[in-house]
Amino acid sequence: MTEHRPWRGVLVATALPLNDDLSVNHDRYGEHCAWLVENGCDGVVPNGSLGEYQVLTPEERARVVETAVAAIGGERVMPGVAAYGSAESRRWAEQAGEAGCRAVMLLPPNAYRADERSVLAHYAEVARSGLPVVAYNNPIDTKVDLVPELLARLHGEGHIQGVKEFSGDVRRAYRIAELAPELDLLIGADDVLLELAVAGAKGWVAGYPNALPRASVELYRAAVEGDLDTALPLYRQLHPLLRWDSRVEFVQAIKLSMDIVGRHGGPCRPPRATLLPEQEAAVRAATEKAVAAGLA
Helix, strand or coil, X not given: CCCCCCCXXXXXXXXXXXXXXXXXXXXXXXXHXXXXXXXXXXXXXXXXXXXXXXXXXXXXXXXXXXXXXXXXXXXXXXXXXXXXXXXXXXXXXXXXXXXXXXCEEECCCCCCCCCHHHHHHHHHHHHCCCCCEEEEECHHHHCCCCCHHHHHHHHHCCCCCEEEECCCCCCHHHHHHHHCCCCEEEECCHHHHHHHHHCCCCEEEECHHHCCHHHHXXXXXXXXXXXXXXXXXXXXXXXXXXXXXXXXXXXXXXXXXXXXCCCCCCCCCCCCCCCCHHHHHHHHXXXXXXXXXXXX
16 A cells, blocks of 8 residues: 555455345445455445445445445545535545545536536535545546546646546546646556556556456556566456446446355346346356456
8 A cells, every 4th residue: 555645556446235125235345345455455446436326325325435444444445425516525525534534536527517617616625625536537427528638737736636547548648647747547447457557557446356356456566567478468368357347337247247256246226227138148258267267
């Protein structure tokens, strides 16, 4: 762990174990956080999109953060604090600080296609919580694109310290480094891990380590160290799974892989539907192949 930059390294955007009645299984969640750290991950990101934060009650959302902190310590927990309103996001950041967390991750305004002034005001408001903020750029889902020039401005004004980059455009890594060399680039999509690691990423907010932590951590460490002899074959082996992280059905796919390897993924809350039979077959085949290759 990097004490003053706790967002560095492999931070798993945790899937949230649900019971058959769709209630949150907090005991399993705490155990899952501990298991991830035991298997080499540096920390967790609860209440991200993979954690189904949008369909949690406020009480559940707060307890998820508290459960993760109790399991692995606040310095290893960077909650997502996205919300429709800036004031609400700030309240979630303050709750994270009260729980013992050292940083938070924040989407731009996502109730509408916000302009640059709104984005700047949103991040400024949440930064007033006093916790370092890592921006989350997901223009596919939010329709707001944190382009390198805007990220540089957000960083220059002290509102953000890092960015989870999920645009899929690996060319941006170099532009971000030119415009804001002190802004930490975090890999945001599993299926561009190697490309962004080679480009200088300082961390990975990761999906598939929920099911395959050891192999994923080995891949990340080799990639950031430039050990392509290790990283490239492993990346090719894992890529049939990693690419699901960039698909609409990523939550269902990762939870299915967790179930297959003996973890508890469980169902998703509506409106997320179950995988189509052909999707389930593809995820199952790729996961079983990874297991057979000793990657689980």
